[in-house]
Amino acid sequence: xxxxxxxxxxxxxxxxxxxxxxxxxxxxxxxxxxxxxxxxxxxxxxxxxxxxxxxxxxxxxxxxxxxxxxxxxxxxxxxxxxxxxxxxxxxxxxxxxxxxxxxxxxxxxxxxxxxxxxxxxxxxxxxxxxxxxxxxxxxxxxxxxxxxxxxxxxxxxxx
Amino acid sequence: xxxxxxxxxxxxxxxxxxxxxxxxxxxxxxxxxxxxxxxxxxxxxxxxxxxxxxxxxxxxxxxxxxxxxxxxxxxxxxxxxxxxxxxxxxxxxxxxxxxxxxxxxxxxxxxxxxxxxxxxxxxxxxxxxxxxxxxxxxxxxxxxxxxxxxxxxxxxxxx
DNA sequence: TATATACTTGACTAATTTACTCGGGTTTGA
DNA sequence: TCAAACCCGAGTAAATTAGTCAAGTATATA
Numbered sequence: 001x002x003x004x005x006x007x008x009x010x011x012x013x014x015x016x017x018x019x020x021x022x023x024x025x026x027x028x029x030x031x032x033x034x035x036x037x038x039x040x041x042x043x044x045x046x047x048x049x050x051x052x053x054x055x056x057x058x059x060x061x062x063x064x065x066x067x068x069x070x071x072x073x074x075x076x077x078x079x080x081x082x083x084x085x086x087x088x089x090x091x092x093x094x095x096x097x098x099x100x101x102x103x104x105x106x107x108x109x110x111x112x113x114x115x116x117x118x119x120x121x122x123x124x125x126x127x128x129x130x131x132x133x134x135x136x137x138x139x140x141x142x143x144x145x146x147x148x149x150x151x152x153x154x155x156x157x158x159x
Numbered sequence: 160x161x162x163x164x165x166x167x168x169x170x171x172x173x174x175x176x177x178x179x180x181x182x183x184x185x186x187x188x189x190x191x192x193x194x195x196x197x198x199x200x201x202x203x204x205x206x207x208x209x210x211x212x213x214x215x216x217x218x219x220x221x222x223x224x225x226x227x228x229x230x231x232x233x234x235x236x237x238x239x240x241x242x243x244x245x246x247x248x249x250x251x252x253x254x255x256x257x258x259x260x261x262x263x264x265x266x267x268x269x270x271x272x273x274x275x276x277x278x279x280x281x282x283x284x285x286x287x288x289x290x291x292x293x294x295x296x297x298x299x300x301x302x303x304x305x306x307x308x309x310x311x312x313x314x315x316x317x318x
Numbered sequence: 319t320a321t322a323t324a325c326t327t328g329a330c331t332a333a334t335t336t337a338c339t340c341g342g343g344t345t346t347g348a
Numbered sequence: 349t350c351a352a353a354c355c356c357g358a359g360t361a362a363a364t365t366a367g368t369c370a371a372g373t374a375t376a377t378a
Contacts, residue, residue, distance in 0.1 A: 221323080325372105
């Protein structure tokens, strides 16, 4: 599992699709403009995302991409793995049985962590992020209204 | 937050120190041999780990590195950040107020995730990994003993 | 004090990956 | 038909990784 800006681009783009797909397929040109990612790079990323069955493509004018499944069913981990083709082969798999002086143990400890990491990334979905943000947005809005009301009250009391 | 093989090397090396420091400071040459990481590369990594106050160095013959604090107090996140000097500056920080058409929202969603990720990495410590592994090791040992006993019983019954 | 051990630092480099460009396709709605 | 959009592969500059080399400096110990 690798986590670089490539994965960030992919997740960002997927979030963009999730946010805009209610008005039909989302075309890459729009994502490119909104998220400032080069069109050709997006093409490469979406080629992989499509092969991973995370999005469906609609060709021709008015076409674009749609999520292949619900946003809540798409994990961040799946998106990141989809665009990082080379799976890191960390563990000393058979070739030379690892010096008994500690290498295997350290590797197995790293694998423990790697597994935890994977589980974590699989447990967070695009949909969850969006839902969280809605809650926060609503809460912020309420605070603003509250603040405004306080201001009005305050003004009234003073004036 | 970036997660590449550089971070893996750093965590692996720190685990090696944690596992061997009971017999005094651990020198880089030993880590290099056990974990198959080039000495010079380890020097670079430990220079950063030392600056991050995660290890202390002991110079001269018999010297090496020690954890600066207890293994349970060193998070994987801290180790990874220590060796990745360039913090990814994802968020559109002020420069141009982000097109209102969606960029800011997507970025803030990514930041939500990034925060979760950071919290997760901060929540796992070197010590925790080691403790887990001990439990697993003991359990494996018991299984082996059990298996051996079964073999003996079986042999006796047949012979 | 001499000396070997081991950390410290910085400059340099090959290999790899990332992020991107270019130039062509193909599909399809209007 | 035509233009919008996906599709595909080759190529490439920039960045990063992983590593080398060559000097140091500090210090335990003989």
